[in-house]
Amino acid sequence: MVEQTSLSLDRVFHALGDPTRRRMLADLADGTRTVSELAEPYAMSLAAASKHIKVLEAAGLLRREVRGRTHLCRLEPEPMASAHQWLSAYERFWTGRLDVLERLLRAEDAALSPNTDGD
Template structure:
């Protein structure tokens, strides 16, 4: 079961790693699009656009249906939840570690200020 979740996360992050695929998802977040409509903003062939869409489909981020000769793509944002949960776990971990570091630095600064106040000043030599 853990293996499947890891494979799923790998597919999601792999799909999101490419700027063309992210832009396609952005477009799909507004409405369903055909493969041609998804390819139009980019200098890529329909075959290349279809390859990008297949990566998004394998990650579960896009559902494709065929209506006649038109392949219509729709966003399925559900799988992104797993990626967000993974990032939240590490966000909590790093936030906790950074809070500890902040506390240590504040304590170090306070100790340095206290040391400066308790050190007697040397008289300056007058010429």
């Protein structure tokens, strides 16, 4: 189970690692698109768009439905929830580290500020 989860996360992060695929997912968040519609803003061939779509499909981030010669793609957001859950542990880490930094900087500012009590 752990190995399967790791493989799934690997595929999701690989898919999200490409800016074109991230933009395609953003387009799909607005609704179903054909392969042609996904390719159009990027001035790429249908073959190139199809390669990106296959990576997104392998990661489970989109589902493709074939209707005759038309391939309809729709967003499948569930795998992103797993990635978000994995990243949230690091979010807590960095939030804690930044809180410590903020306290240190405030203490330093207080130590350097002139005394305003009239002393």
